Amino acid sequence: MQHTLAQKILARHTDQEITEAGQIARCRVSLVLANDITAPLAIKSFKGMGATKVFDRDKIALVCDHFTPNKDIDSAEQVRVVREFAQEMGVTHYYEGGDCGVEHALLPELGLVGPGDLVVGADSHTCTYGGLGAFATGMGSTDIAGAMALGETWFKVPPTIRVLISGKLKKWVGAKDLILNLIGRIGVSGGLYKALEFDGDTVADLSVEGRLTMANMAIEAGAKVGIFPSDDKTVAYGQAHNRPNAERLTADPGAVYESVVEIDAAALAPQVACPHLPDNVKPVSEVTGVRIHQAVIGSCTNGRISDLREAAQVLKGRKAAKGVRLIVLPATPTIWRQAMHEGLFDIFLDAGAVIGPPTCGPCLGGHMGILAQGEVSVATTNRNFKGRMGSLESFVYLSSPAVAAASAVTGVLTDPGSL
Amino acid sequence: MSIRGKAHKVGAHIDTDAIIPARFLVTTDKDKLGANCMEGLEPGWIKRVTAGDIMVAGENFGCGSSREHAPIALLGAGIPVVAAKSFARIFYRNSFNMGLVLLEIGDEVDKIGDGDQLEVDIEKGLLKNLTTGAEIKVPAIPASMRELVDAGGLVPYVKKRIQTGA
Incomplete structure (x- = not known):
């Protein structure tokens, strides 16, 4: 079967053959993420599962970014719970205070996410890493607890909407305008249960940071993931950000898309x-x-x-x-x-x-x-x-x-x- | 399992910020979250609910943030079932993991009015509107979810796998 980007990445992380959209696949994850709001619940579930250790202490990221610097006693208590768990489990990638950045800006910068990765996070904007060519999606805390314990989770293989963007953007028009325009067209449930795959000459011209901006809002159309091909720019970004082995990645020629949405970038205003x-x-x-x-x-x-x-x-x-x-x-x-x-x-x-x-x-x-x-x-x-x-x-x-x-x-x- | 309760009808695209606003996400306690359920839709909304009541919604219920606090808040408010035209993806997974029953019934939702008395039989896959007499067939729970439901939720499912080393 010719695979879309989403299917291609899932296929790399499972022993099953990916043959069609709708199929359930059990996949190994590259990184599991939670934050100061969602980690405390995940930890509660993790303990409830009887888990005593995380599947890989280098593949868990706990980023206390939402209420940082802790806004009140309750939020400080939540961070304390996360900190103690990180210490107990020996989690390598724990961030709070002066270490801490907004998770979806921080992880790409640290090279913890990259092309071909399968990332799950207890935060809906985990889909941001699709900007680097990763299959990355948000889940709830208990799903994340399961992934922290087992290093795997299940996915329903999504059908893919291809978003083809062409034309030269005008001054003061950029990635945010493109993604807002797309969401306006397909609606907040237009991508429900589906993957968005971005392509076209405008996409090739976009900086990696612009791609991260666009992939970030895939969830605002209800989508599971929003993925960009990994190209020379992605590879260069990886080399500058602690991912020297970042690879190029594209969909298979002849992959089957559920539908195609075309955007004329040149005609777009802010x-x-x-x-x-x-x-x-x-x-x-x-x-x-x-x-x-x-x-x-x-x-x-x-x-x-x-x-x-x-x-x-x-x-x-x-x-x-x-x-x-x-x-x-x-x-x-x-x-x-x-x-x-x-x-x-x-x-x-x-x-x-x-x-x-x-x-x-x-x-x-x-x-x-x-x-x-x-x-x-x-x-x-x-x-x-x-x-x-x-x-x-x-x-x-x-x-x-x-x-x-x-x-x-x-x-x-x-x-x-x-x- | 049969559940009887009053329908509380809400619109389309009810987001998780409406179900439980972020300012209440400083706890994981079910009762505290339940006390503020739907506070982002209308202050004091929860006062209308009696334990066992059923939420009825339009399309894309639970869109937005991945906060599992949303299904927990509904359960904490005493709402065991949500029937909707459709559900947002993350909310759907979270609800099954937490033991909140979701009924995806499409346009049949229009056969339910606010305040109607409902009876849900999950095994038979039937939702009865006792006020109007309408009967709504509920699609079977997908096979991928059945494994979890059979185990009693994701926590016992993973617990079993850890214990057996599978």
Whole structure:
């Protein structure tokens, strides 16, 4: 059988022959991930299973990123549980405090994920690693506990939707706009139980960081995974990030796709997802003028160095409008330091931004930028569900770093090209 | 197993932030999570529920975050069954792992109104609307899930495998 990327990677991790979508396959995993919210539950289940050791202490990553720096006693207690478990099991990859970054920015940077890997994580945005050519998907804590104990789990082989993107992107249009546009087209359940496989000349032109941004939001279409081919750029990224053996990986010619979605990248303008679902997507030009109270630049979707550079390019020599809280959260300590050395912090501080630590924080309404009743935020994050960032009566618009920065400057949703 | 309870109907794309907002994810305690179930949909929503009641939803119930706290919150709130047009993937796995029964019944969901009295017979695969008399056939649990259900959930399943060294 000719395999799609998703099927090809599953096939490498099982002794079964992968013959069709819908088949159940028991697969060995490359890495198992959990965070400060999901690990405590996983640990509870792990102990309930009677497990006394993890399958491989080098293949577990525990990243306490969601409420870091711990926002209250309860969240600190949860991290204590994770820390003690990591010590007890001798887990190599345990991160908290100054080690810690937003998990899906941190693991690629550390080389813990790469092409051909099969990664499961107790976090829905685990699908991010598809940007590197990995089959990576989110699961619940108990599934993750099982994987931590056994080193394997089961999958239903997904059918694949091929997303073909061609054409040259205009200035201020990028990976975030592409993925928002796709979710707007196929809807929040358009990829339910399926794999998305990205291809086309625009995809080849995208940086690895842009691909991570896109794969990150596959779950927002309900998809199991969002996978990119691994090419020269992926290999170069691996060589620069502790994965010297990163390989090229493509789907088999003649692989069978359930459907094909084509996107004309050249025709695309900056996009936003309006409240309260990620598929409520419009060109920013249609909602220009909506007043905002907060702009968040960060998260596992858009907290990488290229995102911060994009925001800085817009903010240079400009100031956030009065009454707008501009919050910049570099996603890892390495990105933080790099942004500082590149002088981006001067630009952000001159613009009146608050520069916070690497944390998931406001994205999930945890801390460091919570919305009051009636407040509106533009955010480079991935979800705008009702109440996600604070009050049930608040509003979140999802956008690229450039749109978030431009909107911070004017105080209303703004196309960066119009500044 | 037969369950009788009142239907609480909600819409489509109910996300896990609606089922249990992130600010409540500082505990793994079932009762504490249950006390705040659906707080992201409507404050005080839980007050309408009596133990044994049934959640009825549109498509893609449980979309969004992978938090297993969502099925736990529903169970903690006393809701043993969710019937929906369709379920989000991670939520679906989590629910079976936690012992929350999910009935994927497609458009048949339209035969249930808010407040209707329902009776679910899981073995027979039948959902009866006692208020209207409508009978809804429930598709059989997929074979992949049956192994887990038979073992009593994922925790006992893995426990058995660890004990037997399989």
